[in-house]
Structures are given as structure tokens and as C-alpha cells.
Amino acid sequence: MRKLLAVLLVLVVASAAFAGGKKEAKSDVVRVGFAQCKADESDWRIANTKSMQSTFNVPGYQFTMADSNNDAAKQVADVQGFIDQEYDYIVIAAVNMDGWDTVLRNAKNAKIPVILVDRNINAPQDLWTCYVGPDFKVEGEKATAWMEKHFGSRAVNVVNIQGQLGSGAQVGRSAALDDAIAKHANWTLLARQTGDWGTDKAKEIMTSWIQQYGDRINCVYAENDNMADGAIQALQEAGKKVGGADGVAIISFDANRPYLQMTLAGLINCNVECNPLHGPTVKRIIDNLEKGVQPAKVEIVPEEAFYWDTITQAIIDARQY
Ligand code: GYE
Numbered sequence: 001m002r003k004l005l006a007v008l009l010v011l012v013v014a015s016a017a018f019a020g021g022k023k024e025a026k027s028d029v030v031r032v033g034f035a036q037c038k039a040d041e042s043d044w045r046i047a048n049t050k051s052m053q054s055t056f057n058v059p060g061y062q063f064t065m066a067d068s069n070n071d072a073a074k075q076v077a078d079v080q081g082f083i084d085q086e087y088d089y090i091v092i093a094a095v096n097m098d099g100w101d102t103v104l105r106n107a108k109n110a111k112i113p114v115i116l117v118d119r120n121i122n123a124p125q126d127l128w129t130c131y132v133g134p135d136f137k138v139e140g141e142k143a144t145a146w147m148e149k150h151f152g153s154r155a156v157n158v159v160n161i162q163g164q165l166g167s168g169a170q171v172g173r174s175a176a177l178d179d180a181i182a183k184h185a186n187w188t189l190l191a192r193q194t195g196d197w198g199t200d201k202a203k204e205i206m207t208s209w210i211q212q213y214g215d216r217i218n219c220v221y222a223e224n225d226n227m228a229d230g231a232i233q234a235l236q237e238a239g240k241k242v243g244g245a246d247g248v249a250i251i252s253f254d255a256n257r258p259y260l261q262m263t264l265a266g267l268i269n270c271n272v273e274c275n276p277l278h279g280p281t282v283k284r285i286i287d288n289l290e291k292g293v294q295p296a297k298v299e300i301v302p303e304e305a306f307y308w309d310t311i312t313q314a315i316i317d318a319r320q321y
Pocket of ligand 1: 041042043044045118119169197223224225253254274
């Protein structure tokens, strides 16, 4: 009996030590919660999701992605969930620029750093750690600069297929177009509507605009590649000349490889890059924070623009996405 008790005692002590050890192991794992807007809303978003997942699916990290399916209220609840589960870091690609103050204050009170990726938001700077992404207004200005050069003093009758309303990307890109139209008396915004980043919806919208405005339309300002593709399909089906030097001019954003091929083919005139590969940058920031190194408040990702009359196959072949 004494031997049995001794064995039992050893077992209890050992499991306590092991549990203690295991608990130790668990906290060595950095837990990252990623609140994605809609993982498959566009070619760009699919590349962005892959970049985050492939970067963080490595030893030492527990990476959890919550897909809000572009439901802003659900995304806020997803973030609250990460706070309640005491994640170490929260990364957000915001569906909407507004509505973040309360949940971000909760994250701050819980001492959980919040990294904004891709989409900027309207919230006090002390409620988030840093932003990694583009300046969407600058992206739009690259497009309107090309329009100025291409059209010169000719009248511009533009239709605008917008991204999801209220998202940082839509707000910035649309604002750049509005500024340019205000600056040019001979530029007219014939119509605008959200295509929610998708090809099919953009095609539908463009088809109805072609019926409404016919040949008056000489420029399409589509706020991402998938929607530009939808507009091009509608124009081609209506027998309209697309792109090149004298077709309906097509502006696009993202510059994913398949659409750079369409730029090389002259179907897209100006394609403004938006880099989706944020994974490595976000991981670098978290690795540094783990070492107590604070990141820059804003890190703008370098981007360029591509034009139908200067792009080459070699440029496209060298692209990562
Ligand atoms: O342009 C679009 C995506 O936020 C930059 O979201 C991103 C935008 C991108 O769905 O394709």
C-alpha cells in the first residue's frame, strides 16, 4: 500500500510538472487573430488571404482568421471574440472605416496590440498600434494623372464602378476621381455605383449604363481588376471598342497578373498596383513587438502603376501575384 501511495504521489507530481511545462509551451506560442473582410471577394483578396496564412502558419504561431463576409457588424464581433479569447495580437482588414472606437478601446484595455492592414479606418490613433497598407487617395491620383495625359483637353465622360461603399479603398479611390472632376470643367461623371469588388455585378451595371448612355461613355473608372473585367465584357458584348488609343478608356486598380495581361493586350489602359502581400510585413512588426520594438505608426507599402503602351511581358513575368 505504501509503495502504491508512493507511485501515485510521483504520478501526481509528474503530471503537475508536465501540465506546468505544457502551460509554459502554450504561452510560447504567439496567438494572432486576423479579422479579414471577405476572404474571396476578389483576386486581390485571395492573394492577401494566402499571404497572411502562409506567413503565419509556422511553428511558434497560432493564426486564426475570422471571415466577416463583408458584414461590418460581424467583423467588430469577430474582433471582440479575439479579445475575449485573450489573443496576443489582432490584425484587421476593415470592411468599413467607421464603427471601431468601442471594440478598439476594449483591445487597448486588454493590452492587445491592434495592427491595421490594407484598409485604413476612422478611429483615434491611440486606439491602434500601426497601419500597413497603401494610400488609396494617391492610388486614385495616379489614375487621374493618366486620364489627364490621355484625354488632354478632350471632354471626359466617365462612369465610376466603386468598391464596397465605406471601405478605405473605395473612399480614397473615389475621392481622387471627385477631386479631378472638380478640377476639370470638361470632365463629367455620368454615373457611379458600387460593384462590391465583383465581376458579375460590374458587368450588370455597365450593361445598363451602355443602354442608358451609349457612345457618350469614353472612360470607365473601375476600382479593382475584377470590376474592370466585368465592364470590359459588357462593352465587348455591346460591340464597343475597348482600351487602346481610341477605345473606351479603362482604369483599373490592383494589377493582379491576369489583368496585367489584359493591360498588355490594350484592354486596360492604366492599372494602378495595390500590393496584397502584407503577411511578411505584419510578421516583422509582430516579431519586433515581441522584442519590445515599437513599429512606425504608418507604413505605406510601395506601389507602382502600369500602362497599356509601356508594359511588357517581362514586367508581368517578374510579378509575384
Ligand atoms: O482593391 C480589392 C479588394 O482593400 C485594396 O479590396 C483592397 C481592395 C482591392 O477586394 O480588389
